[in-house]
Amino acid sequence: MSTSTDNHDREEGLAFQPKFDASGLVTCVATDAATGEVLMVAHMNDQALRKTIESGEAWYFSRSRHALWRKGETSGHAQRVVEMRMDCDQDAVWIRVEQSGAACHTGRRSCFYRAVTGSGGDTRLSLVDADRLFDPAAVYHQKT
Amino acid sequence: MSTSTDNHDREEGLAFQPKFDASGLVTCVATDAATGEVLMVAHMNDQALRKTIESGEAWYFSRSRHALWRKGETSGHAQRVVEMRMDCDQDAVWIRVEQSGAACHTGRRSCFYRAVTGSGGDTRLSLVDADRLFDPAAVYHQKT
Numbered sequence: 001m002s003t004s005t006d007n008h009d010r011e012e013g014l015a016f017q018p019k020f021d022a023s024g025l026v027t028c029v030a031t032d033a034a035t036g037e038v039l040m041v042a043h044m045n046d047q048a049l050r051k052t053i054e055s056g057e058a059w060y061f062s063r064s065r066h067a068l069w070r071k072g073e074t075s076g077h078a079q080r081v082v083e084m085r086m087d088c089d090q091d092a093v094w095i096r097v098e099q100s101g102a103a104c105h106t107g108r109r110s111c112f113y114r115a116v117t118g119s120g121g122d123t124r125l126s127l128v129d130a131d132r133l134f135d136p137a138a139v140y141h142q143k144t
Numbered sequence: 145m146s147t148s149t150d151n152h153d154r155e156e157g158l159a160f161q162p163k164f165d166a167s168g169l170v171t172c173v174a175t176d177a178a179t180g181e182v183l184m185v186a187h188m189n190d191q192a193l194r195k196t197i198e199s200g201e202a203w204y205f206s207r208s209r210h211a212l213w214r215k216g217e218t219s220g221h222a223q224r225v226v227e228m229r230m231d232c233d234q235d236a237v238w239i240r241v242e243q244s245g246a247a248c249h250t251g252r253r254s255c256f257y258r259a260v261t262g263s264g265g266d267t268r269l270s271l272v273d274a275d276r277l278f279d280p281a282a283v284y285h286q287k288t
Binding site: 027054115 | 155156157158159160164171172175179180181184193197198211227228229230231232236248250251252253255256257258259260263264267268269270271272
């Protein structure tokens with residue numbers, strides 16, 4: 001009963017009540033405010049969410065590095081948040097952003113630079129909008 | 145070394161190699177192919193992914209019901225997939241869809257019908273594009 005009430009409030013109410021998963025994260029989808037293209041899917045913990053809201057720039061939580069990071073802090077390719085929305089059960093966030101340069105660590109504008117083609121055993125990927133805007137080896141000082 | 149090679153292949157190669165999490169899932173973002181609006185964020189297991197690719201209609205895996213489901217099987221509001229893309233590390237899928245009716249179980253076109261406003265202790269939600277296209281109580285035979 002209380003769970004049902006909680007769910008109803010979370011879905012229909014106007015209180016900001018992010019529902020973090022067992023790791024303390026919500027999923028965040030960033031789209032290009034101008035084109036609607038999906039730039040990336042990443043995660044935010046409570047602190048990343050608050051910093052994003054307060055600064056107007058996207059902050060994320062890296063699951064692999066287990067660290068808070070401001071998008072663009074190394075590459076310079078920041079995201080200015082134009083609008084933030086929560087989904088029905090408040091476990092996912094959609095931000096519409098002005099992306100400076102490239103969103104993807106591989107140097108592409110979007111992380112989604114490959115389309116799925118074919119089906120069954122013949123399912124493959126094909127490059128779409130896959131030009132690099134920067135050289136990741138130069139930006140991150142790592143082998144690619 | 146092998147991990148690094150695997151990551152490189154997964155990011156730069158054209159082999160379809162979805163990277164499922166510990167629960168066997170990838171994250172899926174569905175956007176409206178016509179407007180670019182984010183309709184929903186959900187999950188797919190291997191079977192949902194294959195069925196989506198083979199049928200051209202979106203299938204998901206419900207974490208709460210622990211069940212495979214075809215989008216629209218109860219509501220009739222199916223999603224025809226126009227394009228499917230994988231992200232750099234292949235743990236997220238973006239599908240551009242033709243949405244029949246409403247994507248959200250609350251009856252709204254999109255699950256993202258509330259914007260985040262204010263900041264600090266004053267962070268609130270406000271309704272945006274929140275008109276219902278159907279009555280969930282009538283469609284799902286449940287209390288709302």
